[in-house]
Amino acid sequence: MEMFLMILGVGVFIFGLVVACVRFQPSMRLESSDSALETERARVNAVAPTLVSSKHAAVKPAALPRQIPIELLLLQIENHVRLEQAAAESFLEFPTHALLYSKTTSPFVN
Amino acid sequence: MPYELLNGLSPDEVEQILELGTRLIVPSGTLLFRLGDPADRLFLTERGRIRLTLPMHLRGKEEDVLVEERSPGQTVGWSALIPPYRFTLSAAASLDTEVIALPQKALREYMAAHPAVGCKVALNLAVVIGHRLQLFQTMWLREMERTVQAHSA
Numbered sequence: 057m058e059m060f061l062m063i064l065g066v067g068v069f070i071f072g073l074v075v076a077c078v079r080f081q082p083s084m085r086l087e088s089s090d091s092a093l094e095t096e097r098a099r100v101n102a103v104a105p106t107l108v109s110s111k112h113a114a115v116k117p118a119a120l121p122r123q124i125p126i127e128l129l130l131l132q133i134e135n136h137v138r139l140e141q142a143a144a145e146s147f148l149e150f151p152t153h154a155l156l157y158s159k160t161t162s163p164f165v166n
Numbered sequence: 167m168p169y170e171l172l173n174g175l176s177p178d179e180v181e182q183i184l185e186l187g188t189r190l191i192v193p194s195g196t197l198l199f200r201l202g203d204p205a206d207r208l209f210l211t212e213r214g215r216i217r218l219t220l221p222m223h224l225r226g227k228e229e230d231v232l233v234e235e236r237s238p239g240q241t242v243g244w245s246a247l248i249p250p251y252r253f254t255l256s257a258a259a260s261l262d263t264e265v266i267a268l269p270q271k272a273l274r275e276y277m278a279a280h281p282a283v284g285c286k287v288a289l290n291l292a293v294v295i296g297h298r299l300q301l302f303q304t305m306w307l308r309e310m311e312r313t314v315q316a317h318s319a
Contacts, residue, residue, distance in 0.1 A: 126224060133222075134232045141234070144304035148297070156304065157311065165312055 136164035169210045170294060171241045174286050183283075184210075186276060187268040192216075192259040198242070201256045205245035207267045211238050214263025218242070218255045230256060234298070241294050246270040248295075 139162045147155040219230035277284030
């Protein structure tokens with residue numbers, strides 16, 4: 057009888073072990089597939105960073121405005137100041153609402 | 167030469183004031199004074215042209231930007247008669263220019279000794295300053311209107 061109970065205990069233990077292995081196998085497979093996905097994502101990022109990274113996506117040299125030479129910029133400002141002064145002088149000589157808000161021809165602001 | 171600062175004075179009075187000063191030739195491109203300098207002289211433009219500028223930061227550099235130009239007969243450097251007696255702009259000749267430099271101390275002493283003349287000069291100065299104020303408040307308003315329109319667009 058004692059012998060029979062011992063063999064039964066060992067049989068239940070082995071059955072439990074088998075059940076545990078069968079239950080844990082899918083989750084282990086999922087973990088390994090996650091790490092594979094991460095590896096693949098890193099590989100894609102390395103190959104085509106502009107497609108997935110906003111940090112790189114903003115850099116488009118062709119879209120940057122071309123800077124005009126500072127001498128030309130100063131001339132444009134000077135021209136604008138002269139035109140605006142002339143407009144202000146006209147308003148002071150004959151103050152009207154229309155002259156105060158007359159549209160400037162200055163290319164600096166148009 | 168009709169000087170705006172000496173408007174309404176008799177020829178004798180004009181002569182007396184001009185005798186206080188010194189004629190200066192300012193070659194084109196030469197600086198007459200710089201913003202912040204002590205305003206110890208006032209200038210009457212005789213010929214040529216003076217550029218009045220303010221420093222503006224453009225692309226990390228300080229550049230002198232034109233604010234106003236002064237022609238023959240006009241006054242430059244009225245800060246010499248207004249506290250704190252420091253120039254609030256920089257001035258340089260844009261053409262070969264001739265000015266009469268009136269020392270602040272001598273001019274103030276003359277105005278104190280001749281109150282009637284001093285009163286006329288002070289009123290003329292008020293006209294010069296008032297005109298600049300009106301000019302710049304008009305320019306400021308126009309720029310503000312454009313700024314507001316740009317922000318609303």
